[in-house]
Amino acid sequence: MWTVVACLLPLLFVSVFIFGIQTLIITAVSVASCLLVEVASQKALGRKVTVADGSAVITGLLIAYVIPPGVPYLLPVLGAVMAIYIGKHLLGGLGYNIFNPALLARAFLLATFPVAMTSSWLPPLRGMSIFSRLGRPLDAISTATPLAVLKTQGMAAVSQQFGEVPKIYSTFFLGLRPGAIGETSGLLIVLAGLYLMCRKYITWHIPVSVLTAIALLTWIFGGPDYFGGDPLLAILSGGALLGAFFMANDYVTCPTGKIAQLIYGTGIGALTVLIRLKGGYPEGICYAILLMNPLSSVLDDWFKPRRFAPPLGGVK
Amino acid sequence: MATDKTSLQLVTNGILNENPIFRLVLSMCPAVGISTTVMNGFMLGVAVLFVQVFSSCTISLFKNVIHPRIRIPTYTLTIATWVTVIDMVLAAYMPVAYAKMGIFIKLIVAFAIITMRLEMFACKESVTASFWDGVGMGLGFMFGMMSLGLVRELLGQGTILGHDVLGFKPLLFFVLPFAGFFCVGLMMAFFNYIELAYRRAKRA
Amino acid sequence: MTALLTFPKGGVHPPAAKELTASLAIEVMPVPDELEIILGQHIGAPCTPTVAAKDEVKEGQVIGEVVKGLGVPLHAPVSGIVKGLGQSAHPMRVSVPSLLLATNHEAAPASYARRDWRQFGKDELLKMVHGAGIIGIGGAGFPSHVKLNPPPDNPVDTLIINGAECEPYITADHRQMLEASAEIVEGAQIILKILGIENCWIGIENNKPDAIAAMGKAARESSGPGRITVAPLKVKYPQGSEKQLIQALTGRKVPAFALPSAVGVVVHNVGTTKAIHDAVALGKPLYEKVLTVSGRGIARPANLLVKVGTRVSDLVAYLGGVKPELAKVVMGGPMMGFAVSTLEVPVTKTTSSVLFLTEDEIDATPHSPCIRCGWCIEACPMGLEPKEVAIHVEAGRAQDTAKFGVFECFECGCCAYVCPAKRPLVQFIRLAKMKAKKLG
């Protein structure tokens, strides 16, 4: 698990340069509270304390990566309680949670602090010092994410604010745009994902099916006409990459069979596009993954591994 | 067969030992859906109390005339009648509260708790006993709803019965509709915890 | 040669670690002073001793017979005096009855003369195999004469000689194929004759090119019945498992709970084939065993020819003792073998190796909860779900595990090998089998 942590860390360092030291603080708060809640819940429930396995650190990092970097510090703390205690330990601890803890925390925070969670985005620093934002009131600097702009104002506003196609691709790919830490640098996420794939920690099935479904469906339905959407932009904007490589792939909450994984990934992609295009939120991958999570055990049940050979006379 | 319990025992039984919400786990829909304030809990509690008491008394009164083969339809008819009456009364005299509770008043008709009490208790017992049992069950439901409402209103809005108590809003989460699931789950666990602790203390 | 043959699903690639002993010729270990011969060497009923304490026995003499049920006789590995019945430590069970034999070092070793086996009929050959106490010495310990006499309703058309030797460290079969290739080929021909068929495959993993060459040469040079083909196999564990080997070579799948004969195949290990050759062509019963002693915890790794009943402690003494880094002694391969707690365990007919592993070679990190990564499902060659079995066992619901096919599991250990949480999945499965059997 520490490998995954290591893969996630570069993203944090880059985000410090893009958004300022604020991101580091919020991540630290999130990770620390996750560790604390993990220890506390394991103590309270009389279980062995296993913070060293790194799973709480991953959850902490992911919570910080999916919330706006400008939120009050209380939010990641409450998110940690939801993710670690309610989402994981009450259900039996590591390996028994049904939903991805970090995303559960995000959904919870989004419902509980709708304003902070939808408006505390920071614009890239563009040459300012990374400390320059400390202590400044947030609403003076907050801005909107590309997907939110797209949802409320349309593609023209996105181009105006973030640049024209194709320059916008490179801007997004490098992460120079407002967004959660984990949404920023597509480049680093892809690199980390490919590394994990090479090390065989993850397989290609889920990321590829998620991204393919998102790209394909956005291409078909996402534009003013059919087959007029911009698939590349859909993948680069929002948390699609982080979700596909690091969240949908969460071992505990994804199916194990390969066919099941492909269906699961496609489902996530389809729901993401559905929520993005028709839903009430600008970004849908968080909820798409949460919605597919409970299906993973069902899918595994339906697509059981093929037995070597059934016993003669059939299975009883 | 007549119960040997006193009226007080019947009432406390409904509130504590056989609390419809936390013990029997019946009638959960309103407990999740509209337990956001104490007032809501109280209003629906009153409605259920009336329906329960009236139905219990009616069935108990007519228990000798009810043909056993049409027992359940008769119960349903009785409950539906009283629910309709309560529904109309509330709609007429308390339109604001009625609007808040929406469809739930009419749904009392499908509350398992009421049918269950008729089947288990009222069809065998005297009118008085049924009355007290109905009161107990209704109060138990009201108590459950109100305690849930208290927690959710206090933690969600910082108020009790609409009066500002805390002066700030601790956590919007608790008044959100879906939080009802968490609140009910946590409160049940809380009561379980108390019971376990109580039993442990008793044994020690 | 385009693609090497293998089985399609599952399997793992543990480090082979065969270089420790692969180049060492089989050496004959001097007979120790005392032997402990376990009476139940094979699957089926244990033998009843036919000798009493203080009796003098000759090398090759029958000392135990199976009175009732399935089994083969037991022979004295050396000449000596029976000291009596005892209890022996056993790698799998706690303790088992055994015969203690004090070696008479002065007695001359038994000598066997070559005879022309081609003159015998099927029934006579089968009787010889049975009488020589031959069992599947690759590990299963299944009496060979039963395998050689398949039920008539399943006509057998193919013989497979298993030289895959997929377990890490072990090189016993490898060395035998190099040093006794002609005998093995001849043994295969004997089996073909018994079965009355022509077609024989010898499957060898591709990491033993010298063995493939030697066997190929022997097969070409041999005169006599049958079409013997040497097939190089892809290196993948558990290639040497019967069902996987059959699938790799013939594409047939042996149904669960059925014998290979159900798909018209008989499989014998190279060691067993050699033993059948010895029994039929020389009349020599099975009381010796080639085994690999390896691992970085022993002073001198070696391939040894030892008498059945030799204690592991004697092996250690002969090979110069253990190193201080020793962490775990395993009988059998590292994947499927059993850790032993004492060195006073005797070698049986089915012992293929004794491994002395150091900390580096085993992973002793404690196991953590299952995170459902599904790697075990990927690795399982039988298409089972080890994680579900383990989770059910942990939750005290072992009786429900039959639906996950625990009884189809042959405990190859692939799942435990790949498990990132280091969960002892094989142990969980064994527990599940035990409890499910008891309750079902």
Add this chain to the structure above:
Amino acid sequence: MIAPNYRRILLLLLCGLFLPMAARAAGLAAKASFKGTNEIVLSLANPADAKVLGDPAHYRVSEEQNPDISLPVAQALVSADRSTVTLSFKEPLNTRLTHLVTLNQGATKKGQAPETFRVSKSYLGYLLSILVSALLINNFVFTKYLGLCVFFGTSKRKDTAKGMGITFTIVMVVSAIMSWFFYQYILKPYQLGFLQVVIFIGLVSLTVQAVDTVLRKVNPTLFKAFGVYLVLVIANCVIIAVPLMLADNEYNFLESLMLALGAGGGFLLALYLMSSARERMDLANIPPTFKGVPIAFIVAGQFALAFLGFSGLKLF
């Protein structure tokens, strides 16, 4: 025995996610349709004079409900083959309402009656949106909090959940249709609205009794499998809530059918997902105070959090 059917149901569900989009595509073939929020495309049966067609003054566009208020056409663009005209408007149209477009060629072509086009989103799509809404967006269990007693009572095992869900859906559809007829043809005309509750619950009991009798005679095996759930169906709030909603919203027959199907299917879906989650939780080490129903509530809350992803979803 019935497992493969469930796989099909899931596939249907997944298809259901895409069908609305397909239905929208079908709408393109209609005579007049919205394009975006600012344009209406008309397809003409017989090509007319491009000059007439290109003049905004020849069009009168209004919402069907407000025929007196004509919406000014900014521009009328005629395609090269004169078979389609694209009308564009300055102000965005309320595309949820049906619009009327009247093309008056009378000025140049004597004797030609004004041609009227009705522009609306496809009715099929509307029906589908009712279905999907009841199934997912406003799932009765997770977003309307109805039917919970039975939901928690029968979601312990997958088989039970399936049985309950299917029985429930059948009874739901039958009783909802009967209720609709009763309401439309008896209660409403005779002003007996206050008898709603009694009549509806009576119809439900009747349906249950009928299903019971028919099943017992026709398919005893099926009766054995589903019979036990029939009684529980009556104690389910959803079964009475749906007729009440039908009455409140004045749905027509098809819409009622869709709502009933959606409600039943949604209940089945919720039960099935929950049961697979609870079967998984059976194996977990859950704190003793939470064992049983409390933890089921917590998990249901997590489901509800995930289902928040559908909030604000507008298919059409």
Add this chain to the structure above:
Amino acid sequence: MKDILTIIFRLTVACLLAGAVMGGAFVLTNQAKRHNAELNERKVMLSLLGYSSVKSAPASLKLHPIYRYLITAKGGEEIGYLLPGGAGEAGMTLVIIDLDGKFVGQRPVALSPEVAKEETKRAAAIQTALGGDGKARYADQTIVVTEGGQRLAYLLPGRFPGFKTFITAMLALNQDFSIRGLEIMESEEDPGLGGEIVQKYFKNQFKAKTLETMRKLGVVKTPLPDEYRRALEADGGAGSGGLSAEQVAKIEAEYSGKDIYALTGATISSRSVTEGVKAMVQKFVYRLGLLDQALKEQKIAVPF
């Protein structure tokens, strides 16, 4: 057989009893229900006009509802306005105007304004008045408020799509069509987000916007200025929020020409309400203009 007969008999009796109980309750409560609903509606209307329990409405204040009907006649669709007055003291008048705004005709309707509140009776009376000349469909209702015979304000109930479902609102306009007040009656917006449209600081922003401002009213996403927020929350009630009534009036006047400040995180809801209100006002002004013109030209006497 006897058994079944008993069952049937008893069930029938039970049903009759139940029916009697329910029927009785219905008769007893229905009147009260309608009365209470009316009271409630009137209370909302009055509070929108600026009256409360403290500052009660003068006796000369009168509410005159105008019911609008869509009439499908032979020559196409027409709009009918059911007005009090016109034909006689107790009766009402149906003024019919065609789609282009030209006066078509008027019909006397034998209906008292009190009875007209009941939808079914009203529909029947209109159908009678129309005879075979068309079929009327109820569209909506607006209320003209007069004080001592002078027009004071207009009340417009309306319904428009919000973020999730429909929002029901009531709008009060001054005589010059500037906005007097907005009340959100029903909405199902997200709590904490779009649900905030019911808050004073949002809905009071519409106050005092003139017709001109309304025509091009937009939504801005800049945060609501603090003093404006305090003024909005004080809502004319002097003293609260540390602002005097004059200060509140001054601040409100200052911002009256500006766009609506969107709720944080709920731009869609804010925009829905703004667009909805805009559409309501524009449609009403257009229709009232035509109606007034018709009334004037035809010299139809109405109480407003």
